[in-house]
Amino acid sequence: MARVFKSLDEFKAIAGEEIGASDWHTIDQAQINAFADATGDHQWIHVDVEAAAKGPFGGPIAHGYLTLSLLPVLAEQIYDIQGLAFGMNYGANKLRFPTPVPVDSRVRGVATLKETNEIAIGTQAIISFVMEIEGVEKPALVAEVVYVMAAAS
Template sequence: MAVTTFTDLRQIKDAAGRHLGYSTWLEVTQERVDLFADATGDRQWIHVDVDRARQGPFGAPIAHGFLTLALSNLFLPQIVEVRNISLGVNYGVDKVRFPHPVTVGRRIRGGAEIAAVRDIPGGVQVTMRITVEIDGETKPACVIDALTRYLA
């Protein structure tokens, strides 16, 4: 069940600037990192060679930045639900940043806020700022300005 539920587009507009809540924590496992490496072909040693990565700059393998970005699609439905619409669709991203790496074994979660809302034909376009936090870290793993279109 989502932390925040909207039942119409007006409620989304009224929530501009508001933080919507957080997802549950997720442990980043080596298995998940390896599966992502297999799916994308990005098998750089810092991600998949556990022994070598332990000797590397982070002391452990790290998740791919794009894996962390992709996990926002796991977190967002836990945070926000929009009802009574015909369609919600990812429209793209304005900006993505990776301020801090996620080492394997750490827990991450997503938080979301509505940064902006603008009218489009038949609905609204929402800029959702999704911040992926690392348990115990002050810097986030990833900050995404995701664009979603909700149509009435």
């Protein structure tokens, strides 16, 4: 269940705090193949099950950018800011993929609001996301994502 903020000001007030965690999401071979088709990245380590079984990870692994692309759906499970005129992704300050995600792994996102800054068109929020792999100590992804949002008038 997403943590609901009744306003942008209420969201900004928790700067420095963990926002919450998403549900667990299974990354299966069908999702990996669909991502490969969407991006044109058909590297064998992701889509050739037989070759990947003989590779360094004992089977296919998810694309790093597939794990990154899950952030919007996982973020939607973590928080909801009501009363926004708009919210948009502005980019990332930091992005790392410390651990490969084997096919059929379960991942979840944990978000922390690092800071907010007022800019000409609204508020810039920097949110740290850590994507955990169930049963694995090191995360699949560590990202510092920048969003721009504005309260509705």
